[in-house]
Amino acid sequence: xxxxxxxxRKRDIQAAIAAxxxxxxxxxxxxxxxxxxxxxxxxxMSSQPPDAVVFPESxxxxxxxxxxxxxxxxxVIPFGAGSSFEGHLNAPEGGISIDLSRMNNVLAVNAEDxxxxxxxxxxxxxxxxxxxxxxxxxxxxxxxxxxxxxxxxTRASGTNAVRYGxxxxxxxxxxxxxxxxxxxxxxxxxxKSSAGYDLTRLLVGSEGTxxxxxxxxxxxxxxxxAISGGICxxxxxxxxxxxxxxxxxxxxxxxxIELLDELTVHALNRHSQLNLPESPLLLLEFHGxxxxxxxxxxxxxxxAEAFSGGPFRWSANAExxxxxxxxxxxxxxxxxxxxxxxxxxxTDVCVPISRLADCIAETKAEIxxxxxxxxxxxxxxxxxxxxxxxxxxxxxxxxxxxxxFMARMVERALSMDGTCTGxxxxxxEKRKYMEREHGLGTISxxxxxxxxxxxxxxxxxxxxxxxxx
Amino acid sequence: xxxxxxxxRKRDIQAAIAAxxxxxxxxxxxxxxxxxxxxxxxxxMSSQPPDAVVFPESxxxxxxxxxxxxxxxxxVIPFGAGSSFEGHLNAPEGGISIDLSRMNNVLAVNAEDxxxxxxxxxxxxxxxxxxxxxxxxxxxxxxxxxxxxxxxxTRASGTNAVRYGxxxxxxxxxxxxxxxxxxxxxxxxxxKSSAGYDLTRLLVGSEGTxxxxxxxxxxxxxxxxAISGGICxxxxxxxxxxxxxxxxxxxxxxxxIELLDELTVHALNRHSQLNLPESPLLLLEFHGxxxxxxxxxxxxxxxAEAFSGGPFRWSANAExxxxxxxxxxxxxxxxxxxxxxxxxxxTDVCVPISRLADCIAETKAEIxxxxxxxxxxxxxxxxxxxxxxxxxxxxxxxxxxxxxFMARMVERALSMDGTCTGxxxxxxEKRKYMEREHGLGTISxxxxxxxxxxxxxxxxxxxxxxxxx
Numbered sequence: 045x046x047x048x049x050x051x052x053r054k055r056d057i058q059a060a061i062a063a064x065x066x067x068x069x070x071x072x073x074x075x076x077x078x079x080x081x082x083x084x085x086x087x088x089m090s091s092q093p094p095d096a097v098v099f100p101e102s103x104x105x106x107x108x109x110x111x112x113x114x115x116x117x118x119x120v121i122p123f124g125a126g127s128s129f130e131g132h133l134n135a136p137e138g139g140i141s142i143d144l145s146r147m148n149n150v151l152a153v154n155a156e157d158x159x160x161x162x163x164x165x166x167x168x169x170x171x172x173x174x175x176x177x178x179x180x181x182x183x184x185x186x187x188x189x190x191x192x193x194x195x196x197x198t199r200a201s202g203t204n205a206v207r208y209g210x211x212x213x214x215x216x217x218x219x220x221x222x223x224x225x226x227x228x229x230x231x232x233x234x235x236k237s238s239a240g241y242d243l244t245r246l247l248v249g250s251e252g253t254x255x256x257x258x259x260x261x262x263x264x265x266x267x268x269x270a271i272s273g274g275i276c277x278x279x280x281x282x283x284x285x286x287x288x289x290x291x292x293x294x295x296x297x298x299x300x301i302e303l304l305d306e307l308t309v310h311a312l313n314r315h316s317q318l319n320l321p322e323s324p325l326l327l328l329e330f331h332g333x334x335x336x337x338x339x340x341x342x343x344x345x346x347x348a349e350a351f352s353g354g355p356f357r358w359s360a361n362a363e364x365x366x367x368x369x370x371x372x373x374x375x376x377x378x379x380x381x382x383x384x385x386x387x388x389x390x391t392d393v394c395v396p397i398s399r400l401a402d403c404i405a406e407t408k409a410e411i412x413x414x415x416x417x418x419x420x421x422x423x424x425x426x427x428x429x430x431x432x433x434x435x436x437x438x439x440x441x442x443x444x445x446x447x448x449f450m451a452r453m454v455e456r457a458l459s460m461d462g463t464c465t466g467x468x469x470x471x472x473e474k475r476k477y478m479e480r481e482h483g484l485g486t487i488s489x490x491x492x493x494x495x496x497x498x499x500x501x502x503x504x505x506x507x508x509x510x511x512x513x
Numbered sequence: 514x515x516x517x518x519x520x521x522r523k524r525d526i527q528a529a530i531a532a533x534x535x536x537x538x539x540x541x542x543x544x545x546x547x548x549x550x551x552x553x554x555x556x557x558m559s560s561q562p563p564d565a566v567v568f569p570e571s572x573x574x575x576x577x578x579x580x581x582x583x584x585x586x587x588x589v590i591p592f593g594a595g596s597s598f599e600g601h602l603n604a605p606e607g608g609i610s611i612d613l614s615r616m617n618n619v620l621a622v623n624a625e626d627x628x629x630x631x632x633x634x635x636x637x638x639x640x641x642x643x644x645x646x647x648x649x650x651x652x653x654x655x656x657x658x659x660x661x662x663x664x665x666x667t668r669a670s671g672t673n674a675v676r677y678g679x680x681x682x683x684x685x686x687x688x689x690x691x692x693x694x695x696x697x698x699x700x701x702x703x704x705k706s707s708a709g710y711d712l713t714r715l716l717v718g719s720e721g722t723x724x725x726x727x728x729x730x731x732x733x734x735x736x737x738x739a740i741s742g743g744i745c746x747x748x749x750x751x752x753x754x755x756x757x758x759x760x761x762x763x764x765x766x767x768x769x770i771e772l773l774d775e776l777t778v779h780a781l782n783r784h785s786q787l788n789l790p791e792s793p794l795l796l797l798e799f800h801g802x803x804x805x806x807x808x809x810x811x812x813x814x815x816x817a818e819a820f821s822g823g824p825f826r827w828s829a830n831a832e833x834x835x836x837x838x839x840x841x842x843x844x845x846x847x848x849x850x851x852x853x854x855x856x857x858x859x860t861d862v863c864v865p866i867s868r869l870a871d872c873i874a875e876t877k878a879e880i881x882x883x884x885x886x887x888x889x890x891x892x893x894x895x896x897x898x899x900x901x902x903x904x905x906x907x908x909x910x911x912x913x914x915x916x917x918f919m920a921r922m923v924e925r926a927l928s929m930d931g932t933c934t935g936x937x938x939x940x941x942e943k944r945k946y947m948e949r950e951h952g953l954g955t956i957s958x959x960x961x962x963x964x965x966x967x968x969x970x971x972x973x974x975x976x977x978x979x980x981x982x
Contacts, residue, residue: 240978245714428705466705
């Protein structure tokens with residue numbers, strides 16, 4: 045497949061914009077500030093703004109937008125809350141950003157079925173505010189107040205995936221508009237089905253390259269009767285990881301088990317006025333009945349002690365817990381203050397949990413050699429961790445060093461039967477690792493699926509697969 | 514697409530068999546008894562034996578078989594343990610059955626990661642025997658001692674899906690041979706990944722129509738420290754269903770919650786020499802710490818009482834529990850004795866749990882009008898239930914009546930936002946409901962995926978999709 049076929053022409057894109065303006069009037073913007081805002085903002089790669097941004101308000105309007113873009117052959121880039129890291133929102137070929145933030149309604153809450161039907165532009169925070177009175181909540185928590193549609197498109201997870209799963213597990217079905225303008229619904233509200241291909245899971249994690257999600261049925265979970273939580277320091281990372289492995293193997297249904305390295309703890313102490321011991325720290329949360337959360341916390345305390353950790357202090361005090369998790373979620377920002385003027389280059393990998401201690405220890409050794417501050421945090425119950433080296437972006441040497449570091453981090457994860465990304469997605473820069481991770485045959489199968497559903501490659505081109513090269 | 518393109522020619526199939534015999538010698542059988550055994554045996558539809566059966570012993574041999582079948586254009590039908598109900602193993606176009614029962618090894622058990630790597634021919638019983646010493650188990654339990662490959666291919670679930678999920682949730686990745694002869698691995702052993710399309714979930718539930726699964730990485734679960742269980746009678750089905758809904762909504766992490774209607778209880782009493790009260794019955798199991806299972810059982814007892822059920826008798830006695838679950842798993846056979854000389858026509862649907870009581874009540878009313886014994890059992894925590902009318906197969910009127918009953922049962926489930934099958938799959942007869950369930954756009958997308966990965970339609974043709982009409 046030659047790149048010629050998939051090159052997009054400026055004049056086609058301009059024609060698409062003109063047609064969109066005819067149809068949507070002021071809901072199409074070509075203002076530089078709006079376009080800039082719709083490029084990937086949190087990525088360390090170059091920002092590549094779209095040629096225009098359109099603000100549809102219904103599935104049918106998304107269908108119209110895509111039909112027009114298909115007619116004129118213009119790239120289509122769905123936009124939720126702009127919180128992805130891997131350049132998913134960039135427009136390397138130009139094109140039309142579809143901003144779904146106006147489609148932010150909850151369409152139904154079926155409390156008896158513990159599900160809800162939402163539009164993609166609602167954020168997880170807004171959704172949880174909406175359903176609070178039902179005694180249910182939507183558990184997936186990637187940190188940022190991301191949009192639900194974006195979280196589905198990138199197969200997001202976060203701090204409590206260890207207990208509640210990822211977006212893969214919590215999306216029951218989606219409505220999506222495909223490149224051919226078809227509106228499809230991938231499943232019904234039944235909790236399980238054996239009726240046909242699992243197009244729900246095919247679209248979840250497809251990063252906008254197969255279709256634009258315009259509606260989702262989500263599982264909700266019962267708000268736990270009791271929540272307890274606490275922190276536990278360890279003398280080194282390996283002890284902390286071993287305690288995590290033992291916790292999972294003892295089937296303690298921990299809701300969150302987060303690792304913060306000593307540098308991150310230091311940053312949080314400074315940023316959030318905490319007074320945590322500056323050594324590797326596990327931050328935990330338990331959900332269940334009052335008896336069960338007490339039992340879980342006690343059992344974890346025993347495990348921690350066996351791995352030289354502790355003392356494990358826990359409490360069911362909501363205020364203290366909220367303060368700690370607020371600090372954890374601020375880690376990204378707290379760490380920025382470690383090196384004023386620098387930018388973080390966040391990256392993540394995920395390995396089988398038995399390899400986690402090795403993988404993190406080797407990564408930490410490399411960080412020491414890197415000579416840059418690079419805080420490390422992890423959703424360690426899943427074997428997933430993040431590093432964010434802080435780089436002065438106008439120093440190309442630093443960027444090159446970090447590129448090499450990241451490549452070795454991916455290679456290390458792959459050599460341990462892990463993946464090049466546990467939750468951030470592929471986007472632009474990690475495309476180069478896809479063949480190494482999956483093998484050529486699997487990539488060919490992915491490309492075949494992509495071509496089958498988007499033969500003209502208009503859906504978020506230049507992402508995930510190296511389709512046109 | 515005309516059916517001409519996809520008609521298979523007898524002489525091509527014979528040429529494929531000759532080539533297979535050259536390569537595999539006595540591991541290719543055309544004996545009538547072997548061929549008959551490899552047609553669908555448990556379906557009420559006609560048995561349609563393949564033209565030959567081949568017994569490969571490795572992924573590479575499966576690759577060779579498929580390459581030869583592709584070369585000569587012969588249908589390929591994967592065979593595990595033969596326990597599916599929906600005609601998945603039939604060869605309506607003739608072709609080659611690939612019997613995977615010799616590929617029944619456990620290739621690795623990674624106890625620390627709580628996963629294992631197996632070949633598809635191993636049964637769940639054999640797998641659980643193999644891993645017993647590790648303190649781990651493979652939870653999915655469809656009743657029959659099905660093969661793991663077959664369970665993946667049909668997205669099986671069963672009695673404890675309410676706690677442990679279905680095959681969708683418990684397959685980490687698969688190795689599969691595609692129609693083009695490529696061997697692909699759909700993922701690594703990391704518990705989560707955002708690296709590309711979820712081909713694992715695309716193959717799970719694809720019923721052999723996209724590829725033949727030759728290896729699987731499975732999640733294992735920690736054997737619960739304690740198990741308690743018990744039974745609870747209810748005055749009517751609606752009370753039982755309402756108790757189930759309340760149990761799920763109260764977040765009691767029940768491991769199994771099975772409904773048996775009064776006719777099934779009657780059959781079990783006769784078949785297994787039990788003395789259960791012959792009214793709707795819930796059969797429950799709780800997994801957890803000793804405290805937690807006691808607490809769960811007590812809380813369920815309170816809920817049961819609130820819905821006029823009980824008394825709820827529970828115990829942690831393993832012997833009594835085993836006897837009850839053995840009886841539950843024998844229900845299929847026990848029910849056969851209700852009408853000697855008749856065959857069961859088993860079918861299943863799944864609805865959102867809020868509609869379960871209505872759906873079952875309406876179905877029971879229809880069963881009363883049907884004038885045939887038709888026991889009903891359900892994995893009710895998921896909203897999934899089964900009916901198996903007992904039909905004298907040489908009475909075409911009875912078969913027609915049951916066809917009508919099944920069609921209305923599907924229509925009822927669909928009208929309640931449910932699915933035409935929760936766990937049995939589509940196979941042959943339920944293909945006609947696919948468009949009604951999914952809509953034409955979604956079916957077109959499924960067909961596009963099918964064509965992309967199997968353009969010559971050699972993989973289990975005549976199943977799931979009405980591809981060639």
